[in-house]
Amino acid sequence: MIVFKNMTKYFYLRGSKKIIADRLNVVFPDNTSVGLLGRNGSGKSTLLKLMAGTSSPTSGKVLRKGTISYPVGFSGSFHPDLTGAQNTRFVARIYGSDTDALIDYVQDFAELGRQFYAPYRSYSSGMRSRLAFGVSMGLNFNTYLIDEISAVGDAAFKQKSREIFNARMKVAGFVFVSHSDKLVSQMCTAGAVIENGKLSYFSDVNEAIELHKYNMHM
Amino acid sequence: MSTLYGRSPGGYIWALAEPILGIVLLSMIFSIGFRSPQLGTNFPMFYATGLIPFLVFSDISTKVAQSINYSRQLLAYPCVTFVDAIIARFFLNLFTQLLIGFIVLLGITSVFETHTSLEPTPILLAIAMASALALGVGTLNCFLLSYFSIWQRIYGIMTRPLLLISAVLFTLETVPQPYRDWLWFNPLVHIIGTLRAGFYNSYDAAYVSPVYVFGISLMLMLFGSILLRRYHNDILEL
Numbered sequence: 001m002i003v004f005k006n007m008t009k010y011f012y013l014r015g016s017k018k019i020i021a022d023r024l025n026v027v028f029p030d031n032t033s034v035g036l037l038g039r040n041g042s043g044k045s046t047l048l049k050l051m052a053g054t055s056s057p058t059s060g061k062v063l064r065k066g067t068i069s070y071p072v073g074f075s076g077s078f079h080p081d082l083t084g085a086q087n088t089r090f091v092a093r094i095y096g097s098d099t100d101a102l103i104d105y106v107q108d109f110a111e112l113g114r115q116f117y118a119p120y121r122s123y124s125s126g127m128r129s130r131l132a133f134g135v136s137m138g139l140n141f142n143t144y145l146i147d148e149i150s151a152v153g154d155a156a157f158k159q160k161s162r163e164i165f166n167a168r169m170k171v172a173g174f175v176f177v178s179h180s181d182k183l184v185s186q187m188c189t190a191g192a193v194i195e196n197g198k199l200s201y202f203s204d205v206n207e208a209i210e211l212h213k214y215n216m217h218m
Numbered sequence: 219m220s221t222l223y224g225r226s227p228g229g230y231i232w233a234l235a236e237p238i239l240g241i242v243l244l245s246m247i248f249s250i251g252f253r254s255p256q257l258g259t260n261f262p263m264f265y266a267t268g269l270i271p272f273l274v275f276s277d278i279s280t281k282v283a284q285s286i287n288y289s290r291q292l293l294a295y296p297c298v299t300f301v302d303a304i305i306a307r308f309f310l311n312l313f314t315q316l317l318i319g320f321i322v323l324l325g326i327t328s329v330f331e332t333h334t335s336l337e338p339t340p341i342l343l344a345i346a347m348a349s350a351l352a353l354g355v356g357t358l359n360c361f362l363l364s365y366f367s368i369w370q371r372i373y374g375i376m377t378r379p380l381l382l383i384s385a386v387l388f389t390l391e392t393v394p395q396p397y398r399d400w401l402w403f404n405p406l407v408h409i410i411g412t413l414r415a416g417f418y419n420s421y422d423a424a425y426v427s428p429v430y431v432f433g434i435s436l437m438l439m440l441f442g443s444i445l446l447r448r449y450h451n452d453i454l455e456l
Binding site for chain 2: 054055056070080094
C-alpha cells in the first residue's frame with residue numbers, strides 16, 4: 001500500500017517551476033493493479049520515483065507498507081556497460097535474493113539466448129523490456145511499479161507474460177504506467193489520471209480512461 | 219569494476235601504463251640534464267616516489283568525484299545510495315592504485331640498484347594521507363561536478379599546474395623562500411615528502427604535518443557529504 005499525504009512535488013527546469021504533484025492525498029490499496037495515465041511530461045515517471053523513494057517530495061509525505069519495487073522500466077536502473085547477467089546478479093544481491101536462481105529464472109523467461117551475456121548497451125528496446133520484466137518478476141514485492149513496459153515479442157511470449165502477470169496480480173499490487181489505453185484496461189482494475197499536478201483516482205479503470213481521453217482531446 | 223575497465227580492450231592493464239610512461243619520460247628528460255636526482259642516485263626511483271602518490275591521489279579523487287554520474291543507473295534502486303557508490307569506487311580505485319604502485323616500485327628496485335631501504339611507518343602514513351585527501355576532494359567534487367557541470371572544466375584548469383607545485387620533481391627543501399612556505403600549504407607536498415622519507419634513509423621530511431593533511435581531508439569530506447546529503451535527489455533529477 002502506498003499513501004500520498006498532502007504530498008507536493010515540484011522542481012525547477014531551466015528557471016521555470018514545474019509542478020508534478022500539488023497537495024495530493026491518494027491511497028493506492030494493496031493487491032490492486034492501478035493504471036497510471038497522463039500526457040507526456042505530466043510526471044508519471046516522477047510519481048513512480050516518489051513511490052519507490054528514489055525521489056523525495058518537496059513537502060508532505062509518502063507512506064509505504066510492505067515491500068515496493070524499484071521503478072521497473074527500460075529507461076533506467078540497468079547499467080549499460082554490464083551484461084544482462086551481471087545486471088541481474090546485481091539486482092539479486094541488493095534485494096537479498098538467490099543470485100543463481102534469479103539468473104536461471106531470467107534466462108529462461110526473457111529468452112535472450114547468448115545476448116544475455118552481452119553488454120546491456122547493445123540490447124534492442126524489446127530485449128531491454130524483456131530483461132527488465134523478467135528480473136522484476138523474478139523478485140517478490142508487495143507492490144510492483146512498472147514504467148512503460150508493454151508486452152513485447154511474439155504471440156507466445158506475450159501469452160507467457162500475461163500469464164505470469166495475472167498470477168502475480170492475485171498476490172501483489174501493481175502501479176502500471178502506460179500510454180496505451182487498451183493495455184491499461186486489460187491489465188488494471190483501478191486507474192489514476194495525473195493532470196496539472198492533480199491526481200484523480202478511480203476504483204473503476206474505465207472511468208480513468210474516460211477522463212484521460214477527455215483530457216487528451218481538450 | 220566491469221563498468222570501469224570493461225570498455226577498452228585489456229582494460230585493467232591500461233591503468234599500469236600511465237605511471238610507468240610518466241616515470242620513464244621524466245627519468246629520460248632529467249637524467250640528460252642532471253648528474254643525480256636530489257635524493258639517492260636513481261632517477262626512476264626518485265620520480266616514482268613522487269609521481270605514484272600524486273597519481274594515487276588524482277586518480278582516486280577523480281573517480282570518486284564521478285561516482286554519481288557513473289553509477290546513475292544503479293542509483294535508480296531505492297536501496298542503493300550515493301554513499302554506496304562513493305565507497306565502492308573509493309575502495310576499488312584505492313586497491314587498484316596501491317597494486318599499481320607496488321608493482322611499479324617493485325619493478326624499479328629489482329631492475330636498478332636504488333640504495334633505498336624501506337621504512338613501513340612513513341609509507342603507511344603516506345598511503346593513509348593520500349587516500350584520506352583523495353576521498354575528501356573526491357566527495358566535495360562529486361557534489362560540485364554533479365550540480366554544476368561547468369565545475370569539471372574549472373577544476374581541470376585550476377589543477378593543471380598541480381604536478382609542478384606538488385614537489386614531485388624536486389624536494390621541498392630545495393625551493394627558495396618565500397615560495398617554500400607557500401608550497402607548504404599544498405597537502406600533496408606533505409604526502410610525497412612522507413613517502414620519500416619512507417624510502418630514503420637520509421631524508422626525514424621534517425616539514426610534514428599529518429594533522430594538517432587529515433584536517434583538510436576531513437573538512438572537505440564533511441562539507442561534501444553534507445551537500446550531497448542535501449542535494450543528491452535533486453542531482454538525480456537533473
